[in-house]
Amino acid sequence: MKGKGKKLRKREKAMESGSVEDVLRIDVQNLIVSLNQDNDGVAEGENAAPELETENLPEPGTEIDVKVVELSSTGDGLALHEGSKRVYVVPFSIPGDTVKVKIFRHVLDESYSIADFISVVTPSELRDDSRIGCKYFGKCSGCQFQMMDYSEQLKHKKRIVEKAFRHFSQLPPELIPAIQDTIGSPLQYGYRTKLTPHFDGPPSWRKNREPFTSRPPIGFMLKGTHQTLDIEDCPIGTDVVRLGMKNERARMEVEYGNYTRGATILLRESTRRIPKNESRPSSSPKARSKSPSPLPPDNAAVKVETESYTDVKTCVTSNTATSTEYVGPYVFYNPAGSFFQNNNSILPVFTDYVRQHILPPPSSPSSSPSSSQPIKYLVDAYSGSGLFTITLSSLFSGGSVGIDISDASIKYATENAAANDLPLSRVRFIAADAKDLFTPAIRRAYPGDQTAVVIDPPRKGCDQDFLSQLLRFAPRRVVYVSCNVHTQARDIGVLVRGLEGEGSKGTRYSIESIRGFDFFPQTGHVEGVAVLNRVDE
Structure with missing residues (x-):
């Protein structure tokens, strides 16, 4: 049993980091596999290494026309040049566009090249440049999708979440529920605070x-x-x-x-x-x-x-x-300079969604005697200035605790609880490093069988120490919020597979739901919310 746990931990350390480079590389590889299937009628497998095309590549600085066939999860178009299977990564483009580009750099150990957008030769049916609301669009690196109808942006962001869990979670498809539609922002312009x-x-x-x-x-x-x-x-x-x-x-x-x-x-x-x-x-x-x-x-x-x-x-x-x-x-x-969500228009919708899902539905069946106990406690990991601890606190009769590594965040969170008339008997905040989060004192005060945990880590996601602690703590329910759905999918894969040995109790989780929230319209970013339940066997 212990040996199996070590093998699992070694595998988790070898997982993809969820970086932009990782995401782009996987999107390119899967596009090439799809093209080979279409041309040859032979499935090469999702992880098949594409054949590198390095001869007769146009020199950097060369201008060529390419046809955009897909949007990557990074927000860039993936395009093809006539007569070649090499993929060109092109910003400010949309599937169906034929665009003129200037070759910037060839990534020789992969089957793609980076190109600069010059102009649209033939527009896609999805493109409408009258939608563009900024004279710097096409030059500024901030926005990618201003030419795209907002409903199409939301569909694309749903696909980003789907691909993230397909390629980064290392889970079989049957363990991943259907990704729900992305919740849109009430404001598509004028939203960034x-x-x-x-x-x-x-x-x-x-x-x-x-x-x-x-x-x-x-x-x-x-x-x-x-x-x-x-x-x-x-x-x-x-x-x-x-x-x-x-x-x-x-x-x-x-x-x-x-x-x-x-x-x-x-x-x-x-x-x-x-x-x-x-x-x-x-x-x-x-x-x-x-x-x-x-x-x-x-x-x-x-x-x-x-x-x-x-x-x-x-x-x-x-x-x-x-x-x-x-x-x-x-x-x-x-x-003012610290992190707080930058789209206030969607925050009430977002926090209300987490509030509706932090507890099991009333009709949820109890699978064991332990799960028949009501959830009375909340642990808010990476709590910052208390957004979730405070907005969810009224649901938990036993009390809520927010934990963050920053002393300044804990100070402001405590003041925010007082400003919202929440007594310390119901809401408290503790400064602690993520790797030391679930201390014996926390485990005694907040029994796992009666506790829900909300996680909102930075873009890099959770490290292995944190996930191992969480599995040993074994809360009944977990809501994982993330600004990087790729590292979120990676981490949730760990929680669903579970870890054996070293006091983890063999704990693992099932995924109840996954959906995206569009905090940054006109861009390729999407926020993910996943709800997990502990599996009691």
């Missing part, structure tokens, strides 16, 4: 340390380069973030001479809510007893009116300042 444009230092700034002699380009990366594209306005930003971008560019017109190196500019929306049945403004329930600070001038704020309140939105540019954000009836304070 945080942007971070930047500017590069002067030439030879490391050696000379001389200030700028004119304002540098301020914006985002030119696609496929390390060059900064000067961008006056970004229409996916909220109104006040766009206003902040305009004001920061105006400031730099005056202050560029103070800089001898490049920098990143923070633009973060912050909200002060003024109830219409109260005479003075407040930014939170807790703050109503404090003397309010003056409202900002109109040229530095955007007002949003509802029947119950006025939201005065400002743009915070200091990383150490505090931003305020409302998610439904809840208020959250954060260091």
Whole structure:
């Protein structure tokens, strides 16, 4: 038994990392396998190594026409040149397009090449350039899909999730439920509450340390380069973030001479809510007893009116300042430069979905005596400033705990619990490294049979130590939230297979549901939510 556990752990360490390179390589390989099947009528197997085509490749800098046949999970088009099976990776393209491209680089140990988009020769039926809402689209590296109908974007993101679990989970198809439709964002433009444009230092700034002699380009990366594209306005930003971008560019017109190196500019929306049945403004329930600070001038704020309140939105540019954000009836304070979801329009829908699925359905059958006990406790791993701990806390009669490695996050999470009138007897937060998450004290206070766990790790996903701890803790139910569905699929594969030995109890999980959420319309990114149940045998 112990030997089997070691073999499983060795296999998990050899799994794909879920990086952009991994995802692109697998998409290219599977496209080539599909093309070979179509041409030869012989199935080569999903993991068959494609035959490398390295002779007679066009020189870098050559312009050719290619036909786009598929969208990769990275958001780039996968295209073919007439008479060749080599795949060309082309940004800003859509299946059915014939586009003119310039060869940038051949990846010689794989069967694909990177190309720069030049122009559309023949548009796809799916393409409508009148949808494009930004004059920098096709150059800026931020968006990929502005020419695509939003319903098609959501279909593509569903396919991204499907492919992620097919290729990264290492699970047989029968253990993966049908992927549900992707939940769309209420806003497709004007949704980003945080942007971070930047500017590069002067030439030879490391050696000379001389200030700028004119304002540098301020914006985002030119696609496929390390060059900064000067961008006056970004229409996916909220109104006040766009206003902040305009004001920061105006400031730099005056202050560029103070800089001898490049920098990143923070633009973060912050909200002060003024109830219409109260005479003075407040930014939170807790703050109503404090003397309010003056409202900002109109040229530095955007007002949003509802029947119950006025939201005065400002743009915070200091990383150490505090931003305020409302998610439904809840208020959250954060260091402005720290992570918090950047699309507030979808957050109430998103947190409500997790709230509806963190507990088993009332009709869920009990498969063992242990699962007949009600779930009374919540453990929120990677809790940050308390988004899930706070929005889910009312469901758990025994209490909720949020755990995060950052002391600053724990401090803000504790303040956010108080701001939402949640006593420490119901909600508490602990600073701990992920590898030391489920301590004996946590296991005693939160019995696995009566506990649900929500996981929201960074893009790299969970490491093996964390997953092993989770399997030993053996909570009844797990909701795994992720901004990288490929590492999510990899980790969930570990939980479904389980690990034998070393006190893991042979615990494993089944997948109840998987679906995507579109936090970033016009881009290739999709957030995943998977619900898992412990298998009691």
